[in-house]
Amino acid sequence: xxRSDAGGTLRDAEALVQLAGKNxxxxxxxxxxxxxxxxxxxxxDCDAGAAEMREALRKFAEQALRGWVPHSxxxxxxxxxxxxxxxxxxxxxxxxxxxAQRTGEHxxxxxxxxxxxxxxxxxxxxxxxxxxxxxxxxxxIAKEQGARSYELLASLSLAKLYQxxxxxxxxxxVLKPALEGFSPTPEMPEIAEAQAxxxxx
Numbered sequence: 001x002x003r004s005d006a007g008g009t010l011r012d013a014e015a016l017v018q019l020a021g022k023n024x025x026x027x028x029x030x031x032x033x034x035x036x037x038x039x040x041x042x043x044x045d046c047d048a049g050a051a052e053m054r055e056a057l058r059k060f061a062e063q064a065l066r067g068w069v070p071h072s073x074x075x076x077x078x079x080x081x082x083x084x085x086x087x088x089x090x091x092x093x094x095x096x097x098x099x100a101q102r103t104g105e106h107x108x109x110x111x112x113x114x115x116x117x118x119x120x121x122x123x124x125x126x127x128x129x130x131x132x133x134x135x136x137x138x139x140x141i142a143k144e145q146g147a148r149s150y151e152l153l154a155s156l157s158l159a160k161l162y163q164x165x166x167x168x169x170x171x172x173x174v175l176k177p178a179l180e181g182f183s184p185t186p187e188m189p190e191i192a193e194a195q196a197x198x199x200x201x
Contacts (some may be wrong), residue, residue: 070109
């Protein structure tokens with residue numbers, strides 16, 4: 001799920017749902033159901049996947065469980081944006097960031113701002129400035145945390161935005177430093193994508 005591998009997530013989540021159900025592990029079952037919902041949504045059924053995620057998050061709230069919730073709300077926002085419910089997606093991102101602020105669970109802050117950029121870019125294609133600001137915030141947070149993978153992903157998103165608006169020098173300037181030290185790997189295809197974009201730029 002962290003790698004946005006919907007197929008792998010669905011396979012593993014289905015297995016985890018079976019194991020957790022068989023052994024009476026309610027929290028694990030809810031977490032696996034949440035992951036399965038995200039995967040289903042990414043693989044084509046946004047509405048059903050989002051509904052499954054919402055139900056799992058409702059159970060989390062009933063048990064006052066907050067771990068993983070910011071990340072999960074961000075992933076839910078992705079599905080809602082794909083289903084063209086931008087307002088709900090942005091509301092869930094605000095909720096995720098507010099919860100992270102209250103609990104101190106900041107490890108997904110950069111991801112959440114990158115998802116915000118994606119949502120804003122989709123909703124406001126004619127005005128990319130808010131998306132650019134979100135991507136820049138994601139990059140700044142990732143740098144501060146030393147989260148190089150998150151920094152690269154946000155830089156790639158921003159570079160694509162710059163390329164689409166004929167700002168190739170800006171695209172190169174943001175992406176090239178973020179790529180330093182990375183080598184292509186099957187687990188993170190975005191590295192090869194970023195390298196190809198730098199060469200193109």
